[in-house]
Amino acid sequence: MLKIAFHPIYKHPLPEGHRFPMLKYELLPEQLIYEGTCTAANFFEPTVPDDAPILRVHTSEYFNHLKNLTLDAKAVRKIGFPLSDMLVKREVMIADGTMKASEYALKYGIAMNIAGGTHHAYADSGEGFCILNDQAIGARYLQDKGLAKKILIVDLDVHQGNGTAKIFQNDPSVFTFSMHGKANYPFKKEQSDLDIALENGCEDDTYLSILTDTLPKLIAAEQPDFIYYLSGVDVIASDKLGKLSLSIEGCKARDRYVLQTCKDYSIPVMCSMGGGYSPDIKIIIEAHANTFRLAQELYF
Numbered sequence: 001m002l003k004i005a006f007h008p009i010y011k012h013p014l015p016e017g018h019r020f021p022m023l024k025y026e027l028l029p030e031q032l033i034y035e036g037t038c039t040a041a042n043f044f045e046p047t048v049p050d051d052a053p054i055l056r057v058h059t060s061e062y063f064n065h066l067k068n069l070t071l072d073a074k075a076v077r078k079i080g081f082p083l084s085d086m087l088v089k090r091e092v093m094i095a096d097g098t099m100k101a102s103e104y105a106l107k108y109g110i111a112m113n114i115a116g117g118t119h120h121a122y123a124d125s126g127e128g129f130c131i132l133n134d135q136a137i138g139a140r141y142l143q144d145k146g147l148a149k150k151i152l153i154v155d156l157d158v159h160q161g162n163g164t165a166k167i168f169q170n171d172p173s174v175f176t177f178s179m180h181g182k183a184n185y186p187f188k189k190e191q192s193d194l195d196i197a198l199e200n201g202c203e204d205d206t207y208l209s210i211l212t213d214t215l216p217k218l219i220a221a222e223q224p225d226f227i228y229y230l231s232g233v234d235v236i237a238s239d240k241l242g243k244l245s246l247s248i249e250g251c252k253a254r255d256r257y258v259l260q261t262c263k264d265y266s267i268p269v270m271c272s273m274g275g276g277y278s279p280d281i282k283i284i285i286e287a288h289a290n291t292f293r294l295a296q297e298l299y300f
């Protein structure tokens with residue numbers, strides 16, 4: 001069965017007028033149930049995890065500042081959200097969702113989180129709307145439990161996975177692959193194990209030919225026993241922050257290729273949603289829903 005992490009706290013509204021779109025976290029599960037892609041049985045609710053797995057990735061100093069709401073103003077501005085108890089609780093629960101979804105992926109081949117993909121979070125700081133790095137926490141969690149040895153992170157959000165790259169920079173047990181917009185945030189990029197920087201306006205054909213040329217070679221070379229997929233839909237042309245020009249069908253073809261490849265190689269995959277900032281919420285929901293529809297279609 002497809003298991004998807006979701007908790008009502010994901011919808012936690014930011015102060016009125018905040019530019020980060022939270023609405024998708026509310027509408028996406030509703031859409032998946034409404035159209036029959038999922039039933040309530042597909043969803044599970046994460047809880048507040050122990051600190052220990054979070055502290056395997058994040059420094060205790062940073063995490064304590066988050067929990068006590070004592071992060072300095074400059075550090076909060078970099079994150080982009082006003083900090084609150086609810087927001088920090090939301091973040092740790094999303095990380096718990098990714099850890100639990102990682103275990104479900106081992107059982108069912110694939111599992112997902114209706115949030116996460118917070119790849120701009122570093123060990124000791126947050127930025128770009130990312131506070132805790134959920135897939136990094138998930139990767140360490142699986143390794144610590146002896147459930148995975150070699151992990152591949154496939155980060156196809158349009159923004160570079162700078163936090164993830166830095167966290168695993170000197171760690172050969174986690175291979176970080178980021179395909180992103182060259183001229184896009186973050187402007188000071190970190191070095192992933194493999195970075196592919198795309199020009200503005202990159203369209204479906206170019207994008208898909210690079211991806212299909214790269215991913216099988218990476219899997220053959222690195223032999224991962226677990227894959228994290230960051231399926232941000234901010235690659236599509238209508239995205240406010242994206243600068244690339246994929247169609248919604250191209251974005252779906254991307255997801256299909258990644259998920260089918262994981263299945264063909266029998267490598268469990270955990271998907272976090274990542275970004276999506278089209279002005280029309282319907283496009284965001286449709287593009288994210290495609291990832292979940294494909295998971296059902298290809299695996300179950």
Ligand SMILES: [Zn+2]
Nearest residue numbers: 157158159275
């Ligand atoms: Zn993004």
